[in-house]
Amino acid sequence: MRLALREVALGMRRAPLLGMLSVTTIAFSLFAFGLFSLVALNIREALRAVESQVEIRAFVADSTSVDDVGRAMEDVATYREVERVEYVSPDQALERARQDLGEFKDVFDSAFLPGSIDIRLRDGFRDPATVKSVADRLRAFPIIEDVRYGEEWVSKLHRIRTVATVAGVTLGLAFAAVAVIVIGATIRMAVLARGPEISIMRMVGATDSFIRRPFLIDGFLKGIAGGLLALLLTWLASVLITRTFIQTEFFDATLAASGVVGGALIGLLGSAFSVNRHLRLVR
Amino acid sequence: MIRFASVFKEYPRTGLALSDVSFTVQKGEFVFLTGPSGAGKSTILKLIYLDEFPSKGDVWIAGARSRQVKRREVPLLRRKLGVVFQDFRLLDDRTVEANVGFALEVTGVPRDRIPPKVSRLLTQVGLASKATAYPRELSGGEQQRVAIARALVNDPMVLVADEPTGNLDERATRSVFQLLRDINALGTAVIMATHDLDVVRRADLRVLEINRGQVAFDSADDSRAGTRDAS
Missing domain, CATH: 3.30.70.3040 (Alpha-Beta Plaits)
Structure with missing residues (x-):
């Protein structure tokens, strides 16, 4: 594990721009998702308030x-x-x-x-x-x-909420897919950049799981960093909207944490899908 | 220890690279693999270090039969082999000792056992004084010695060298070849692919000549035949 973490740090030091690009892209993908979730959350809160009067x-x-x-x-x-x-x-x-x-x-x-x-x-x-x-x-x-x-009124409220939920889930999945693809592309670049090391590792008998480990840790950490950055951006957006337009609710601690965990999972999944495919390119 | 039994190797794009190749390398032997470019020498070495598998026939490495070797078993078998290339394949951004130590780390050797082993290996290849140098600060011969030290980290049964002197001048060639002889004298078998017929002639060791994907000449068969004739 120590070696894997050192390899991750070395990779970041060697290609800091590539690392930053990954984190930023993950962050912006999750930020877009976060913004939509914020809108959905506020619509839901508003609907709940209205609905409680039914x-x-x-x-x-x-x-x-x-x-x-x-x-x-x-x-x-x-x-x-x-x-x-x-x-x-x-x-x-x-x-x-x-x-x-x-x-x-x-x-x-x-x-x-x-x-x-x-x-x-x-x-x-x-x-x-x-x-x-x-x-x-x-x-x-x-x-x-x-x-x-108020039959019509009740159905309308529910239609709005259903549309908001479906749109949120659809866009969320789309953005998650974008994030996975972006991570996959950065892992591909990282694998090719580390081709000589990987080739030597294989030659001296390192196992595949050992070779994969730094890339998975890398994706996981970038996912967490991207998730935290996205959370910060979403919070800033929420503060800005509250100050200039309308009072908004922000995610509670559990939702915020699940956003970061989601980022980490996206990072891990993106890495896992990509690393298996691209390690074959290195002989 | 290494046995090729009627091995054929065909590549999808370039066609047949090896055709009905059979030979055996015993423990502690030194074998030259000679032949023109494209004859199939590198394919034989790749089959030995399990980078390729035969299209037909069997390769036996340390008791393991190629067609029965599972993918996850390949790394463990490779630890019984050491591999050296013409282009050294060192990591330019790491020192000599880090290059050798890296190979130990990635095979799971405990951290406290790495420095003494690296030091012993560098002493063995005559580079103890260059431990903190970077590859670019070394001559070609010295870089190949580092690559040999790295190939020895797992105390291999056999050292596979693909044109190890191909990029070296005559003096460095002699020195690297002598190092391989010294390693062989300690009990490690060496299979060395080379174009350098001077080295081969001077050494009086077993020669396996490959031509157009077939064994054209094996001095071991010749000597065995000679023994039979004499008896």
């Missing part, structure tokens, strides 16, 4: 007794999707409408609005299919006249 409102028939409403609420509260059930009386509905529509508050009177059971769903159960399924079950109650939950 409520199902089940309007209760006028003549319903308080006991019947209470029994229905107890039933609904047992659904595993439901976080909170709340009764809004016609008076409270009027008050709420007046607050929401301040300048038209005089046009409402108490007989105008029905009472309702407002239901908030648990996190993870706010997708369109679940919301619809809960709404359908509510419609089956005889005391419920109508159920509203």
Whole structure:
């Protein structure tokens, strides 16, 4: 291992520009990925905030007794999707409408609005299919006249999130592939530059895994360096966006660390794919 | 120790390089491999150090049969051989002792055992005083001595030398050849491919002449035949 690390250091000293080129390219590939992830993260955070406001409102028939409403609420509260059930009386509905529509508050009177059971769903159960399924079950109650939950709005939110996730994963994979190719190309140059050593190593009986080791360590370290640089650039971009445009969330420690680990893995994979192929070129 | 049994070697682009080559090299022998350029000498050496494998026939190296040797076993077999080339193949950016030590390091010799071994080898090849010099500061003969020291790091059973004096003047040639004789005297077999017929004639050692990919003459057969005739 000591010799392998020394060979890595020697390689960096001999061809510092090549080493810097590798780290910078990996960094920029991961930076692009990081920026997109940052956008995706912020879209997701924003969606989560909006989504947490998704409520199902089940309007209760006028003549319903308080006991019947209470029994229905107890039933609904047992659904595993439901976080909170709340009764809004016609008076409270009027008050709420007046607050929401301040300048038209005089046009409402108490007989105008029905009472309702407002239901908030648990996190993870706010997708369109679940919301619809809960709404359908509510419609089956005889005391419920109508159920509203902003069907279109819920589906739209989810479509945006799906698009953001698919685009993020696709671009992420594309950038990872670019990084692997770049590392592969730099490893090819490094293998050819170290041709004489490799040839001698083979001649005196060094094993293939021994010959490969410095290149794998090299790719791994460059991946980590590229990952750290990308993290720094992404953080700077996030600070800049927060200062000039809009408040943004940055990756938490786990996500940031997995970015660097991802860089290291990309470096290692790129090296592994390339080194096996190109070592054959050296006799 | 080394046996070629009806060996054929064909390259996809250049065609047949060796045709029905058979010979044996015994432990501690010194064999000259002679013949014109392109005769197949280097192919024979490559087959010995397992850089190539026969298209047909068998090569036996230290008890291992070429067709049964797995790829991962090649490095371990190579440690039983030492290889020297005409162009020395030294690492220009490392000192003489680093060049020799490098070969020990990459074969996993413990670090504390490397300096004494390098020192012993450099003394053996007469370069103890040049340990810290770089290859460019040495003459051709001295560079070839470093390459020989490096080839000896694993205490090989056989030293394979491909035109080791091809780039040297007469004096350096004599000195390198004498070094190979000294190494042979200590029990290491030497197989030396050469064009230099003067060296061959003066030495009175076994000669294996290769021509057009075949063994044209083997002095061992000749002497054996002579022995038979005499009896």
